[in-house]
Amino acid sequence: MFRIDPSSDEPLFEQLVAQVRVGVAKGHLAHGERLPAARELAEALDVNVHTVLKAYQVLRDEGLVDLRRGRGTVVTGRTEQDLSAVERAMAELIRAARAAHLSPDATATLVKEAMR
């Protein structure tokens, strides 16, 4: 399932990119699985087709998907690593962020900047 929140500050294409990243990381999107055709997904989410194409291009640049003419967008990233350490640390982070009244977007931005 793909979702888009137009009220979020995060650009629409970035929202899609994030979902595929998470999907691959958690193993919901398996290696070799095909993502929906850009036009179909754009229509279903009522967004511009270029938004979806841009998301797919970013994912290709990150090496998570392969774009092939006529064969669609195929997931190439794999994750077999154990994410439990990350999940434990994240639970801690979320608790601290809530205590500090940080919004999810603000928290994500802090994490992103710290990882640069």
Place this chain on the structure above:
Amino acid sequence: MTTGILLHRRLGHTYAGQVAISALCGLSLLGAAAGLALSWRDSLPDPVATHWSGGGGPDGFMSLGAFVTALVVTGVLLVALFSAIGVFGGRTASARRLSVGLNVWIGGFLGTVLTGSLWAQRGLADAAQALTPGWVLVAAVVGPGVLALVAAMLVPADPRQPATGPVVSGAGRADLAPGERAAWIGRSTVARTAVVIEVAVVLATLAAAVLSRTWVLLGVSVLVVLLTLTIAAVTVRVDASGLTVRSALGLPRTHIPADEVVRASVATVNPLGDFGGWGWRVAVDGSGRTGMVLRRGEALVVERTAGRTFVVTVGGAAEAAALLTTMAERARQEEG
């Protein structure tokens, strides 16, 4: 023509009536062809040529009466079968269109085969001189095919029937924030078993056509191949508008508006046991369920207003059902 209009007035507004009209149309086409063939009795050789293979002359012969009878009996049996699909499973326009189209097509197909193959034999003393009527098979498939498409399009689409009651919970809900958009898109490909069986059917039909010299069977194998192609893969999409299921070829396709969804749930489907095979199907239990049934296993089941139920086999159906439930509820709120 006048009879047709009168028939339409009397019967056209009921579902069984639409099917009955198409059965009459198909049988009239075949009946007219049979009448025409019999009227040529004096100028036709006896026996007549009924089968050609390869580029040579005819290699199958029958008396005129036996040839006409064989095709008419085949036509009546098939029209009865196709009508049963429409009458017992015709709660949705798609099932009635299938039934109506097939009724018209089979009548036209057999009628064209009958008259087309006899046309060239008029005036011949010996049927062995008859030329190979290669164009007949093409004309028999294509011509009535066009008529069948027109007939199917004349079947009125289901009227919009928004639900009046609340959505019945069938598979949980998707946790969407207000204003958040979501879409679920899945793909389903036809089971390998179905492909193997259909290839076997085509080969068997071809073999039967050659061995029994009943070249009408060639048309059947063409039809099986075409039908297999249309169901090779489908896309299943749940979004704010409801459920859309579309073949990779574009057709067949169907759409169920979110506000007509009464309940979305997950079920396990057995194509052969529940639907008598693979493809665009009407359930064999007479429940009127229609479905795009491509493989055994997980399926999204959508109960719709007016007692209609649609089934599509697809992996991850639970998530699709949950999102469709949420979208159906949103559609109610927008109206209320």
